[in-house]
Structure formats: structure tokens, C-alpha cells
Amino acid sequence: MQDFIDLLNKVTPDLLRGTVVTLQIATISLVLGMIVGLPVGIGRVYGPVWLQRVLGAYVTLFQGTPLLIQLFMVYYGLPDIGITLGRLQAAFLTLGLNSAAYQAEYLRSALQAVSEGQMTAARAIGMSKWQAIQSVILPQAVRLALPAWSNEAVAMLKYTSVVFLIAVPDLMGQAKILASRYFAPIQIYLIVAVFYIALVGVAYLILTLIERRARIPGLTGDTT
Amino acid sequence: MTSPILRIEDVHKSYGSLHVLKGVSLTVQPREVVVLVGPSGSGKSTLLRCINLLNPPTKGRIWLEDQEITAPGVNQDRVRQRIGMVFQEFNLFTHLTALGNVMIGLIKVRKMRKNEARDLAMFELERVGLADRAHYYPAQLSGGQKQRVAIARALGMDPHVMLFDEPTSALDPELTGEVLAVMQKLAGEGMTMIVVSHEMGFARQVANRVVFMEGGVVVEEGTPQHMFEQPTHERTRAFLRNIMQ
Amino acid sequence: MMGLFQDLLTTFNFIVQGLWVTISVTAVALTVGFTIGVVMAIARVYGHPALQTAVSAYSVVIRAVPVIVIIFILFFVISRYVNLSPFWAGALALGFASGAYQTEIFRGAIQAVQSGQMIAARAIGMSRLQAIQSIVLPQALRLALPAWGNEATLVLKDSTLVFAVGVPEILRRAQQVSARTFEPFLAFGVALLLYLALTLITTQALQWIERRYRLQV
Numbered sequence: 001m002q003d004f005i006d007l008l009n010k011v012t013p014d015l016l017r018g019t020v021v022t023l024q025i026a027t028i029s030l031v032l033g034m035i036v037g038l039p040v041g042i043g044r045v046y047g048p049v050w051l052q053r054v055l056g057a058y059v060t061l062f063q064g065t066p067l068l069i070q071l072f073m074v075y076y077g078l079p080d081i082g083i084t085l086g087r088l089q090a091a092f093l094t095l096g097l098n099s100a101a102y103q104a105e106y107l108r109s110a111l112q113a114v115s116e117g118q119m120t121a122a123r124a125i126g127m128s129k130w131q132a133i134q135s136v137i138l139p140q141a142v143r144l145a146l147p148a149w150s151n152e153a154v155a156m157l158k159y160t161s162v163v164f165l166i167a168v169p170d171l172m173g174q175a176k177i178l179a180s181r182y183f184a185p186i187q188i189y190l191i192v193a194v195f196y197i198a199l200v201g202v203a204y205l206i207l208t209l210i211e212r213r214a215r216i217p218g219l220t221g222d223t224t
Numbered sequence: 225m226t227s228p229i230l231r232i233e234d235v236h237k238s239y240g241s242l243h244v245l246k247g248v249s250l251t252v253q254p255r256e257v258v259v260l261v262g263p264s265g266s267g268k269s270t271l272l273r274c275i276n277l278l279n280p281p282t283k284g285r286i287w288l289e290d291q292e293i294t295a296p297g298v299n300q301d302r303v304r305q306r307i308g309m310v311f312q313e314f315n316l317f318t319h320l321t322a323l324g325n326v327m328i329g330l331i332k333v334r335k336m337r338k339n340e341a342r343d344l345a346m347f348e349l350e351r352v353g354l355a356d357r358a359h360y361y362p363a364q365l366s367g368g369q370k371q372r373v374a375i376a377r378a379l380g381m382d383p384h385v386m387l388f389d390e391p392t393s394a395l396d397p398e399l400t401g402e403v404l405a406v407m408q409k410l411a412g413e414g415m416t417m418i419v420v421s422h423e424m425g426f427a428r429q430v431a432n433r434v435v436f437m438e439g440g441v442v443v444e445e446g447t448p449q450h451m452f453e454q455p456t457h458e459r460t461r462a463f464l465r466n467i468m469q
Numbered sequence: 470m471m472g473l474f475q476d477l478l479t480t481f482n483f484i485v486q487g488l489w490v491t492i493s494v495t496a497v498a499l500t501v502g503f504t505i506g507v508v509m510a511i512a513r514v515y516g517h518p519a520l521q522t523a524v525s526a527y528s529v530v531i532r533a534v535p536v537i538v539i540i541f542i543l544f545f546v547i548s549r550y551v552n553l554s555p556f557w558a559g560a561l562a563l564g565f566a567s568g569a570y571q572t573e574i575f576r577g578a579i580q581a582v583q584s585g586q587m588i589a590a591r592a593i594g595m596s597r598l599q600a601i602q603s604i605v606l607p608q609a610l611r612l613a614l615p616a617w618g619n620e621a622t623l624v625l626k627d628s629t630l631v632f633a634v635g636v637p638e639i640l641r642r643a644q645q646v647s648a649r650t651f652e653p654f655l656a657f658g659v660a661l662l663l664y665l666a667l668t669l670i671t672t673q674a675l676q677w678i679e680r681r682y683r684l685q686v
Contacts, residue, residue, distance in 0.1 A: 068632065162535075
């Protein structure tokens with residue numbers, strides 16, 4: 001037991017540094033995913049047919065292949081065609097574009113769940129199609145998509161864990177170094193698991209709070 | 225003789241091979257209340273949606289006051305602003321309170337400032353007797369209250385004509401009265417109204433004119449007295465006899 | 470031109486040998502996860518309250534930890550006590566992780582079966598276990614199909630994670646061939662497309678099965 005506490009004391013500073021990197025990657029990727037995912041989701045519902053096809057292909061490509069291969073493609077493959085990215089940049093870009101595909105899909109089904117009468121009523125008081133989307137459809141869709149989006153945000157914390165495989169010093173990256181330094185992989189990965197549980201738990205609590213704040217009677221995305 | 229507020233000339237509407245309106249002409253004078261009656265599928269609702277260009281006619285012309293609104297290049301959003309519409313299913317904006325529902329058009333379409341919009345919206349809610357429900361969300365209102373908010377929302381745009389598409393059909397019978405009372409009050413204030421409805425009591429009391437449609441054409445029109453007591457056409461008589469029972 | 474085609478062929482031929490490994494890892498993991506999932510779900514719904522709590526804890530904890538972390542922990546635990554190949558250690562670990570997600574899927578499905586079904590089964594003299602086995606489960610499994618199909622494609626994609634413990638699946642093969650040909654774009658491109666084909670075929674197959682076994686309620 002004393003050994004374990006000693007080990008814990010030795011590895012915690014490095015693991016905390018890794019946690020900061022993990023949080024940084026998760027946050028930036030989520031925001032990037034939102035910036036890209038929002039127009040993709042809207043375009044998939046309201047865009048011209050050719051655009052819907054192109055965006056559909058984007059979503060299929062990112063949802064139909066493993067994140068890890070996407071990461072390797074971006075970090076190791078793209079330099080082949082002249083695009084060289086740093087480790088962190090590759091992590092942001094891959095996770096961001098991957099998350100964008102999922103976020104776009106959540107938004108798309110939420111947009112489609114808003115009843116047609118809402119658009120009709122908005123047009124009937126003289127709103128243009130774009131005005132109606134912006135001030136009537138989208139605010140409702142965003143609320144409907146919120147539960148799915150929170151799940152995505154929590155899951156993102158876990159998805160970031162693959163970036164250590166391109167040697168990003170995130171929580172897992174630090175763990176791998178520490179595991180070989182102290183010859184105690186099982187203990188260290190168990191400690192890391194607890195770190196992740198804490199991260200996921202806190203994120204879950206915060207997002208539940210946000211969901212409760214944004215709740216409007218008659219407008220929830222809880223389908224279960 | 226004043227000039228008509230609305231003139232509909234030989235309007236046709238088809239969806240693919242389905243010919244819903246087969247040449248409807250109708251003229252409405254300012255302050256007039258016209259009630260459209262007819263069996264379901266006769267094209268009444270389609271006609272309303274043609275008038276405010278939600279589904280523009282495939283053929284034919286419509287004038288609103290001096291403007292031909294079916295002419296190419298007409299700003300349809302502007303036209304809809306001048307024609308209020310109330311739907312069977314209310315279609316209140318789910319994410320906004322009663323007040324927000326009335327305000328949003330004022331802010332986004334009429335470009336009012338927020339304070340101004342709030343004052344006018346409160347005034348419109350008072351008009352339909354719902355000032356005390358201003359901060360309720362649609363899900364917290366009864367059907368009759370929802371429909372009255374929908375009327376206030378339409379009134380906020382300062383429409384010249386109001387269209388009502390079966391405004392009481394989705395309501396429980398005990399809730400129709402409050403909506404009809406608001407409509408009657410509006411008529412009394414001189415609002416021009418076209419109402420699709422099966423409420424014959426309302427038609428008899430409030431309408432200046434009753435129009436009977438069937439199969440995409442106007443079969444007969446006249447004063448409520450004429451239509452209810454000595455309609456010319458056998459089909460009108462049969463329909464009204466049926467619905468009165 | 471000829472050179473590129475030659476490279477493509479070499480790359481493809483090398484990577485495609487990992488296809489069978491990927492499919493096998495996925496199949497083993499799904500089977501292990503299915504077994505864990507069904508047993509845990511039954512325990513979660515019908516078990517003793519203490520057992521229910523234990524199962525919930527397992528499910529919540531495992532689902533809060535990244536799959537790669539679970540694979541690492543189990544890989545080192547397993548290889549300390551038994552002599553297993555990376556393939557089996559990786560596949561079992563992946564299955565153990567999937568078990569938590571499948572527990573939730575089957576729990577939801579069992580709870581979605583109308584309670585009248587259980588009562589009716591007991592009323593004709595079935596024991597509780599018999600009723601679960603022959604009335605509730607057959608319905609629950611069908612109700613679970615759409616969610617289970619989704620989980621299956623997730624496991625298929627997560628199977629690349631066993632790359633990290635040295636299993637020669639598609640990604641590992643792609644990495645090896647790119648180190649030899651110095652054409653990583655081509656190698657990982659082939660791996661991506663191979664996977665895309667795999668997930669699209671799987672999705673189609675699952676949809677076909679879903680249509681076939683849909684429960685008419």
C-alpha cells in the first residue's frame with residue numbers, strides 16, 4: 001500500500017500536466033467541431049441537392065472509418081501531399097473534423113424534428129426562409145440536439161485518448177512514459193482510469209446543469 | 225363604392241397531377257367578413273395558402289389593394305406581412321413565450337426596437353385577453369389560449385386582411401367559444417377577414433358573406449340569410465343540411 | 470503511372486491481409502461483449518438489489534474510461550497471469566469494454582418489453598427463469614437490434630485500438646507497409662477505404678437483419 005502511495009505521489013504531477021493537454025484537445029476539438037458542424041448540419045437539410053450529397057459524403061467518410069486511422073492519415077499521410085502539421089495541430093484537426101461529422105448529424109435530426117408548421121408560421125408573418133431558420137428553427141433544433149451534444153462532449157474526453165499514439169503528451173501519453181519508467185503499467189493505467197472517470201464525471205455534471213438551465217417546457221430532446 | 229381590398233381572378237392550383245383549385249374568383253371589400261364553407265378537400269385551405277403566397281397559385285392573378293401580388297418580382301415576404309394567417313394547429317413558436325411569439329415578428333420583420341416591440345406585443349395580448357399569460361410557454365397554455373396568442377401574433381404585424389384556416393377545429397368544444405369571441409370582436413373593429421370554418425353559428429352571426437366551395441370551384445355565394453335559408457344550388461343545400469345536423 | 474499502380478497493388482495486397490484479423494478481433498469482442506451484456510442486463514433488471522448496484526457500477530465505471538485504457542489495463546493484467554497472444558488479449562479486452570455498453574443496450578430492451586409479458590408467462594406456470602429465457606429475452610433481443618447494430622459498427626471501428634498492443638490488424642499492416650514503401654498517404658488511404666467498405670457493408674447487413682426480424686407490436 002505504501003508503495004502505491006509513493007508511486008501515486010511520483011506520477012501525479014506528470015499526469016496532471018497530461019490532463020491539461022487532454023482538456024485542451026477536447027475543448028478545441030469540440031469548438032472546431034461546432035464551427036464546422038453547424039453549417040454542415042444546416043446545409044444537409046436546407047442546402048441544394050448537390051451540397052447535401054457532398055456533405056453527406058463527408059459525414060459518411062468520418063463516421064464510417066476509425067478515428068485512429070483518420071489521425072494517422074492526417075499526421076503521417078498528409079505530409080506526402082505537402083500538408084505537414086504538428087502533433088497537436090493534427091490532433092485538433094482530426095478530432096475536430098470527426099466531431100463535426102457527428103455534431104452535424106445530431107443537428108440534422110434535430111432540424112428535421114422541428115415541425116413543419118413552425119416554418120409555415122414564420123413565413124406567414126413575413127419572415128424570409130433564412131430569417132425563419134435563424135430565429136425560429138435553429139433555436140429549437142439546438143435545444144433538441146442538446147442531450148445528444150452533451151453525450152458527444154463527454155465522449156470527446158475519451159476519444160482524445162488515442163492522440164498519444166502520435167506521441168502527443170496527453171494523459172495517456174504521460175501514462176505510457178511513466179509506465180515504462182516505473183515498470184508498473186497496471187497501477188499507472190488504473191490511476192489514469194480514475195483520472196478519466198473524474199474528468200467524465202465532472203463534465204457530465206456541468207452539462208446536466210446546462211441542460212437544465214436551457215430547458216423550455218414542451219421542448220426537450222429526450223426521446224427515451 | 226370603395227375599391228376591393230382583395231381581388232382573386234381565376235386562380236388554379238395543382239400539386240403534380242392533382243388539380244385542387246380549378247379557377248376560383250372572389251372579391252373581398254374592406255371590413256368584410258367572408259366565411260368559406262365546403263366539404264374537406266374542396267380547396268378552401270389551399271385557397272387561403274394561395275392568397276398569402278405560402279403556396280402561390282399555378283395560374284391566375286391576385287390583387288391586394290392596388291398591387292398584383294402574383295406578378296413576377298413581387299417581394300412575397302412583404303405581402304405576407306400584410307396578410308395575417310391563423311392556423312388550425314396554432315403553430316406557435318415552441319421555444320418562445322406568448323410574449324416572445326408576438327414580439328419576434330415585430331423585431332425581425334418590422335425591425336422594431338425591443339422596448340417598442342414589447343409594448344406593442346403586450347397591447348396585442350391584451351386585445352385577445354391574455355396579458356396575464358404573457359410569460360407562459362405554448363406548452364403551458366390551453367388550446368384556446370394558444371389560438372388567441374396566434375391571433376395576437378398575426379395582429380402584431382398590422383395586417384390589412386386576416387385569414388383563418390379552421391381556427392377552432394383542433395380545439396375541444398368547450399374552448400371554441402373564447403376564440404370565436406375574439407374573432408367576433410375583431411370583425412366588430414372592422415378587420416377584413418376570410419374564415420374557413422365549420423362554425424355555422426359564427427357564420428350566421430358575423431359573416432357578411434358565405435362562400436360555398438366544392439371540388440375546387442366556388443359553387444355559390446351570398447349573404448348568410450340567403451345561403452342558410454334559400455340557397456339556389458342543390459349541392460349547397462345538401463352540404464348545409466348535413467353540417468347543421 | 471505504372472509505378473503508382475504497382476505501389477497501389479503492393480500496398481493493397483499487404484494491408485488486405487489484416488482484414489481477416491480485424492474481422493476476427495471484432496467478432497471475438499462482440500461475442501464476449503454480447504455474453505457479458507446479456508448476463509449483466511438480466512442481473513441488472515431481475516437480480517438482487519446488491520447485484521443490481523454492482524452491475525450499475527461496473528457499467529458506469531467502464532463507460533467512463535476510454536476503451537484504449539481498458540485494453541492496456543487488461544492486456545497487462547492478462548499477460549501477467551496467463552500466456553495469451555496479443556490477439557486474444559486485445560480482443561478479450563475490447564469485448565470486456567463493449568460488455569458495459571451492451572449491458573445498457575440489453576437493459577433498455579428488457580425494460581421495454583411490456584410487463585404484461587412476464588405476468589402472462591408466470592400465469593401459465595413458467596418459472597421466473599423460464600419466463601426470462603423464453604418470453605422476455607427473445608423479444609428484448611429483437612428490440613435491441615438497432616442499438617446493437619450501432620454498437621457493432623463502433624466495436625468494428627474500435628478494433629483498430631488493438632493496434633496499440635501489436636495485433637497485426639488493418640492499421641498495423643498499413644503502418645508496416647508505409648514504413649517500407651515510404652508512401653504513408655497511399656497506405657493509410659487504402660486502410661481508410663477498406664474500413665469504409667467494411668462499415669458500409671456491415672451497416673447494410675445489419676439493416677437487412679433488422680427488417681427481417683422486426684417485432685410487430
